[in-house]
Amino acid sequence: xxxxxxxxxxxRLQEGESSSLNxxxxxxxxxxxxxxxxxxxxxPEFLFTLYSAGEEKEKERLKATLTxxxxxxxxxxxxxxxxxxxxxxxxxxxxxxxxxxxxxxxxVHP
Amino acid sequence: xxxxSQNPRHKITKRGQNVTFRCDPISEHNxxxxxxxxxxQGPEFLTYFQNEAQLEKSRLLSDRFSAERPKGSFxxxxxxxxxxxxxxxxxxxxxRTIQAKNIQYFGAGTRLSVL
Numbered sequence: 001x002x003x004x005x006x007x008x009x010x011x012r013l014q015e016g017e018s019s020s021l022n023x024x025x026x027x028x029x030x031x032x033x034x035x036x037x038x039x040x041x042x043x044p045e046f047l048f049t050l051y052s053a054g055e056e057k058e059k060e061r062l063k064a065t066l067t068x069x070x071x072x073x074x075x076x077x078x079x080x081x082x083x084x085x086x087x088x089x090x091x092x093x094x095x096x097x098x099x100x101x102x103x104x105x106x107x108v109h110p
Numbered sequence: 111x112x113x114x115s116q117n118p119r120h121k122i123t124k125r126g127q128n129v130t131f132r133c134d135p136i137s138e139h140n141x142x143x144x145x146x147x148x149x150x151q152g153p154e155f156l157t158y159f160q161n162e163a164q165l166e167k168s169r170l171l172s173d174r175f176s177a178e179r180p181k182g183s184f185x186x187x188x189x190x191x192x193x194x195x196x197x198x199x200x201x202x203x204x205x206r207t208i209q210a211k212n213i214q215y216f217g218a219g220t221r222l223s224v225l
Contacts, residue, residue, distance in 0.1 A: 004152075032211060043114075043201050043216035044153065051211070087152055096141060096205070096212050097166065100152030 002027045006088050006101035013078055013108050021073040021086055021104045029093030033071050035064050036087040038103065044087055078108045112136075114217035116202050122223045123192055130188045131220045135204030142185050143214060144177055145201040146170065153201055159185060192224045 005024045013019055025033065032051050036044035048057040050066040057064045061082065063074040073086055085105045089098035115134040123129050135142050140161050145153035156175070157167045161182035171177075174192075179185040189196055199221050203214040 032213075034213070036216075041219075041221070043116075043203075043219045046213060046215055049211070049213055089152070091212065096207065097143070097155050097158060098214065100154075102150065102152050 002090055002092050002099040004088055004090055004099050004101035006086075006104050008104060009102070010105045011107070013075075013106070015079055015108055015110050016077045018074070018076045018078070020075070021106070023071040023073070023088030023101060024069060025071070025088075025090045026069075027090050027092040027099075031091040031093045031095070032098075033066055034089040034091075034098060035071070035073055036089065038085045038087055047086075075106070078106075080108045080110050082106065083108050114202055114204050114215055116200075116217035116220050118220060119218060120221050120223075122225065124225050125194060126191055128188065128190045129192060129222065130186055131200055131202075131222075133185045133187070133202030133204075133217060135184070135202070136206075136215060139204035139206045139215075140182070141205045141207065141212070141214075142179055143203040143205070144185070144187050145203065147199045147201055147219070156187075189222075192222075194224045197222055197224045 003026045007022045035047040038044045048064040053068045065072050085103040087103045089100040091098045117132045143158040144156040147153045159179040174190045177187045199219045201219045203216045205214045
C-alpha cells in the first residue's frame with residue numbers, strides 16, 4: 001500500500017525566510033509525484049509533477065526536488081501570498097489513483 | 111479550457127435527506143475522480159471513471175453513495191440518507207493520460223454540511 005507522510009504539519013515563516021517542506025513516500029514503482037497548493041475552501045491547484053530521482057522543477061519562488069524516498073518543496077524568500085496548504089501525492093506504476101499526504105499548512109507573516 | 115466545474119459549491123441538508131453533486135470535467139479528459147476531504151486531511155479517493163466506465167471504488171464508498179458518468183462527460187455523485195459523518199468537502203478531478211503521465215486537475219469542490 002502506498003504511503004505518503006508530509007512534514008512539518010504546520011510551518012510559520014517570516015516574509016523572506018526560506019525553508020523546505022518534506023514529503024516522504026513508499027510506493028511500488030513510482031509513476032509520478034505531485035505537489036498541489038490548496039487555499040482555504042478551494043480545490044487543490046496543481047504545481048509540479050516529478051517522475052524520476054534527481055528531477056527538479058521550478059516555478060517562481062518554489063522549487064521541487066525528488067529522490068527515491070522523498071521530495072522537497074523549497075520556498076525561497078516567501079511572501080504572505082504563499083500562505084496555503086501544500087499537498088503531496090504519489091501514483092504507483094500500477095494505478096492511476098494518487099495517494100495524498102495530509103499536507104503542510106504554511107503561514108508567511110509580513 | 112474552462113477548468114473543472116463543480117455544483118453546487120455549498121449544500122446544507124438535514125440528516126436522512128438525499129443529495130446530488132455534479133462535476134463537469136475539462137473537455138477531452140477521459141478520467142474523472144471523486145474525493146472526499148475533511149479538515150486537516152488530504153483528499154481521500156472515493157471512485158473514478160475512465161470514460162463512462164466506473165473502474166474502481168474505495169472502501170470508503172458505502173452503499174449509500176453512488177456515482178455515474180453517463181456518456182463519459184459530466185458526472186454525478188449521490189449520497190442517500192445522509193449522516194452527519196458525511197459532512198466534508200467533495201472534490202472532483204479530471205485527467206488525460208499522455209505517455210503514461212496522468213496529471214489531475216481539481217474543481218473548487220462542494221462543501222456538504224449535514225445537520
